[in-house]
Amino acid sequence: MNARPLAPITDEQVDTFWRDGATCVRGLFGNEWIEHMREAVEDDLANPGPLAREYAKGGGRFLGDIGAWAVKPGLRKFVEESPAAEIAARLLKSHKVNFLYDQLFVKEPGTAAITPWHQDGPYWPVRGDQILSIWFALDDVTVESSGVEYLKGSHRWGKEYRPVSFAGDTEMYKMLPGDTLPDIEAMRGQFEVMNWDMKAGDCLIHHCMTVHGAPGNASSTRRRRAYATRWTGDDVVYAPRDGQAAITIDKPGIEPGQPIDCAVFPRLWPR
Numbered sequence: 001m002n003a004r005p006l007a008p009i010t011d012e013q014v015d016t017f018w019r020d021g022a023t024c025v026r027g028l029f030g031n032e033w034i035e036h037m038r039e040a041v042e043d044d045l046a047n048p049g050p051l052a053r054e055y056a057k058g059g060g061r062f063l064g065d066i067g068a069w070a071v072k073p074g075l076r077k078f079v080e081e082s083p084a085a086e087i088a089a090r091l092l093k094s095h096k097v098n099f100l101y102d103q104l105f106v107k108e109p110g111t112a113a114i115t116p117w118h119q120d121g122p123y124w125p126v127r128g129d130q131i132l133s134i135w136f137a138l139d140d141v142t143v144e145s146s147g148v149e150y151l152k153g154s155h156r157w158g159k160e161y162r163p164v165s166f167a168g169d170t171e172m173y174k175m176l177p178g179d180t181l182p183d184i185e186a187m188r189g190q191f192e193v194m195n196w197d198m199k200a201g202d203c204l205i206h207h208c209m210t211v212h213g214a215p216g217n218a219s220s221t222r223r224r225r226a227y228a229t230r231w232t233g234d235d236v237v238y239a240p241r242d243g244q245a246a247i248t249i250d251k252p253g254i255e256p257g258q259p260i261d262c263a264v265f266p267r268l269w270p271r
């Protein structure tokens with residue numbers, strides 16, 4: 001299976017990521033990785049990891065497994081052996097890359113549950129600018145089948161919003177600082193909203209402060225399986241906050257303010 005990117009990330013893609021806060025990179029992973037990950041995801045759905053959650057309200061199924069790479073060999077293989085770490089290093093313009101954690105997002109056909117608008121950074125126990133996610137589409141996806149949408153340039157608003165619970169639990173992140181994100185849907189016309197029609201193997205790459213969300217999966221036939229991996233670069237330090245939910249099964253055992261190198265957040269680039 002390919003350990004190197006199928007095609008190099010171009011300077012233009014790097015610039016777009018930093019300017020807009022998100023970009024879609026076509027054909028980043030080939031059939032072998034797509035098939036490998038589809039199998040790994042089915043295994044996870046049949047036997048979810050200890051931090052798995054069901055977010056769905058109403059009909060359908062919206063499952064989000066968190067940190068499962070630590071206990072699932074199929075997911076771990078992707079994290080450790082796929083080109084993802086090298087791709088992250090290139091986009092982050094970083095000499096080294098650590099793996100933060102993984103998150104599986106499956107919205108089955110007819111799942112009404114939206115993914116609420118949010119920024120990722122406030123959920124995570126790290127601080128820094130060189131933090132991104134690679135959202136690997138395992139199915140063809142459009143906005144109708146719950147493609148992720150981004151507010152262009154929102155990573156540079158200089159605002160940190162309090163996390164929201166995907167399951168609608170209003171108590172969950174109460175202790176964390178930050179304003180409540182405004183009602184983006186009501187104000188949608190004021191923003192430049194970015195979304196893409198994607199093929200399996202295409203990836204969304206987004207900065208940790210970019211505001212994003214997704215509608216429900218209105219398709220009656222098409223699944224929407226995606227595997228997000230989160231990567232950090234040179235400037236990132238450990239910065240946990242009271243009230244954050246666990247993103248890893250094991251505790252990292254490092255001190256606040258320190259670089260995050262440890263077994264829980266392994267340095268995976270350079271190899």
Ligand SMILES: O=C(O)CCC(=O)C(=O)O
Pocket residue numbers: 105115120133135148212213214226228
């Ligand atoms: O796939 C989704 O619905 C949410 C994705 C997301 O919020 C993320 O990867 O940060």
